[in-house]
Amino acid sequence: MATSARPLVSVKTLEGDMATDSAGIPMPHVFRAPIRPDVVRFTHKLISCNKRQPYAVSTKAGHQTSAESWGTGRAVSRIPRVGGGGTHRAGQGAFGNMCRGGRMFAPTKIWRKWHKRVNVRMRRVAVASALAATAVPSLVLARGHRIETVPEFPLVVSDSAEGVEKTAQAIKVLKQLGAYADAEKGKDSVGIRPGVGKMRNRRYINRKGPLIVYGTEGSKIVKAFRNLTGVDVANVERLNLLDLAPGGHLGRFVIWTESAFKKLDEVYGSLETPSLKKKGFVLPRPKMSNADLGRLINSDEVQSVVKPINKEVKRREARKNPLKNAAAVLKLNPYFGTARRMAVLAEAARVKARKDKIDSKRTKLSAEEASKIKAAGKAWYQTMISDSDYTEFDVFSKWLGVSQ
Numbered sequence: 001m002a003t004s005a006r007p008l009v010s011v012k013t014l015e016g017d018m019a020t021d022s023a024g025i026p027m028p029h030v031f032r033a034p035i036r037p038d039v040v041r042f043t044h045k046l047i048s049c050n051k052r053q054p055y056a057v058s059t060k061a062g063h064q065t066s067a068e069s070w071g072t073g074r075a076v077s078r079i080p081r082v083g084g085g086g087t088h089r090a091g092q093g094a095f096g097n098m099c100r101g102g103r104m105f106a107p108t109k110i111w112r113k114w115h116k117r118v119n120v121r122m123r124r125v126a127v128a129s130a131l132a133a134t135a136v137p138s139l140v141l142a143r144g145h146r147i148e149t150v151p152e153f154p155l156v157v158s159d160s161a162e163g164v165e166k167t168a169q170a171i172k173v174l175k176q177l178g179a180y181a182d183a184e185k186g187k188d189s190v191g192i193r194p195g196v197g198k199m200r201n202r203r204y205i206n207r208k209g210p211l212i213v214y215g216t217e218g219s220k221i222v223k224a225f226r227n228l229t230g231v232d233v234a235n236v237e238r239l240n241l242l243d244l245a246p247g248g249h250l251g252r253f254v255i256w257t258e259s260a261f262k263k264l265d266e267v268y269g270s271l272e273t274p275s276l277k278k279k280g281f282v283l284p285r286p287k288m289s290n291a292d293l294g295r296l297i298n299s300d301e302v303q304s305v306v307k308p309i310n311k312e313v314k315r316r317e318a319r320k321n322p323l324k325n326a327a328a329v330l331k332l333n334p335y336f337g338t339a340r341r342m343a344v345l346a347e348a349a350r351v352k353a354r355k356d357k358i359d360s361k362r363t364k365l366s367a368e369e370a371s372k373i374k375a376a377g378k379a380w381y382q383t384m385i386s387d388s389d390y391t392e393f394d395v396f397s398k399w400l401g402v403s404q
Contacts, residue, residue: 011258012157014176025156025261029270031135033128034286037250043126044241044248046116054110062103067094123241124281128268130244130252139251144207146185147253149178156256162219170224174210182253183209186230206230208246213239215259236260237267237277 008024067080079093093099133139135154140147147153157177164170174180186209192198193205209230214221217235225233232243236256244252269275271283290296297303320328329336365373 009154009156009261010152012151012155012177014158014160014173025258028261028264028268029283030128030131030264030268031154032271032286033125033132033283035133035136035139035250036125036129039122040126040129040241040245040250041248043118043122044245046118047123047241049114049116052114054112054114056108056110056112057104059107061107062101063095065094065101121281124268124278125284126241127239127244128283130241130250131239131254131264131268133250134244134252134254136251140253141251143249143251143253144185145210145251145253146181147179149181150253151178154254154256154261155179156258156261159216159258162214162216162221162257162259164224165220167224167227170221170228177255179210179253179255183228183231185209187228190229208232208252210253210255211243212255212257213260214257215261215263216257221257236263 007027009027010024065082067082069078069080070076072078077093079099080095082089082092082094084090092101094102096102097105137147137153140153155177157173161173164173171180171183174183186207189207190204191206193203197203206229209228209232212221212225212231212233213236214233215236222233225231234240234243244254246252267275267277269278269282271285273282275281322328322332326336
C-alpha cells in the first residue's frame with residue numbers, strides 16, 4: 001500500500017522564534033514510497049542479528065574429571081567412568097551427554113554464523129518504507145505512541161530546536177509540540193528485564209518514545225535529548241531501520257527539524273530522480289496507485305462493464321444409481337417397468353397355483369372323524385395317568401392336574 005501525499009507540510013515554531021510567514025515545505029517524495037511490512041520485518045530480522053556477540057559453552061565443560069571406560073565383560077555400559085573409591089562419584093559415568101555432570105551434545109562453538117548479510121537495495125527499500133509509515137497517524141497510533149495532542153503529521157519543527165542544549169529545554173520543546181506524553185510513556189515504562197539478561201548488562205527495558213531527526217552535523221540537540229528515556233536522536237543522513245521500525249513494527253513517532261525534512265529528497269531521491277547520497281538508488285514505485293480494492297471494485301467504471309449478478313441458480317441434478325434407483329432405470333430402459341410388473345404377476349400366479357395344488361392333495365376330515373380322534377387322545381391321556389409310577393409324588397400330581 002502507498003500513503004497519500006500532501007502538497008505542503010507546515011513548520012511548527014517554538015516559543016521565542018521570530019514569526020515568519022512560511023507557506024510550508026513540499027512533502028518529500030520518500031513519503032510516497034510503498035509501505036511493505038513484509039520487507040521491513042525480514043530486513044529488520046537480518047539486521048538485528050549483526051549486533052550479537054559470540055557465545056559458547058566452555059571447551060573444558062564436562063571433561064574436567066579423570067574417567068576411563070571399564071571395557072567389556074563387566075555387565076555395564078562402556079561409557080567412561082570416574083576412577084577411585086570411597087565416594088559416590090567413583091564408578092559414575094562421565095563425559096557423555098547422557099551422564100550427570102557430562103558435556104552437552106555437540107557443544108556450541110563461537111565460530112557459528114552470527115552475522116547476516118543484507119542487500120544494500122533491500123536495506124534502502126526497508127528504510128524508505130518505514131519512513132513512509134511514519135507519516136500515517138493510524139500506523140503510529142497502532143504502534144502504541146501517544147499522539148493525541150500532536151497537531152500534524154509528519155511533525156516538522158523549526159531549526160531553532162537544533163540549538164537546544166539542556167534536557168529541561170528539550171522537555172519544554174516536547175511539551176510545546178504535544179509530544180511529551182509519548183516521552184513520559186517511555187520514562188514510566190522502565191522495568192527490570194525478565195530472565196538471565198538482567199545479569200548481562202541489559203538489566204532495564206523500556207518502551208520507545210519519539211525519534212528526533214536533525215539535519216545539521218554536530219548539532220547540540222543530541223546532548224539535550226539523549227538523557228530522556230525512550231527518546232532517540234538520529235541524523236537524517238544516517239537513519240537506521242532499527243530506529244524507524246523497532247521490533248520490525250512500522251509507525252515510529254518521528255519529529256523532524258526543518259533542515260532534516262528538506263534534506264530527505266536529497267538523501268532518498270524520488271520515483272524518477274536518483275538519490276544524491278545513495279548511488280543508483282531510486283525510490284520503489286508502488287504496484288498500485290490506489291490500494292483500496294473495495295473502492296476500485298465498487299467504482300462506476302468497473303461496475304459498468306462487469307456482468308450483472310446471476311440470481312438464477314441452476315443446481316446440477318444429483319446423479320442417481322440405476323442399479324438402486326427405479327426412476328433412473330426407467331430413464332435408461334422404459335420397458336423395465338412393464339417387465340417388472342409382468343414378473344410380479346407371474347410370481348403371484350405361480351404361488352397361487354402351488355397353493356391350490358397342495359390344497360387339492362390334502363383330504364379334509366369330517367366332524368365325526370375329528371371328534372373320534374379327539375376322544376382317542378383324551379383316553380390315552382387318562383391311561384397314561386393311571387399307569388404312571390409317580391402318582392405318589394404330590395408335585396407330579398399337581399403338575400398333571402390330578403387329585404387323588
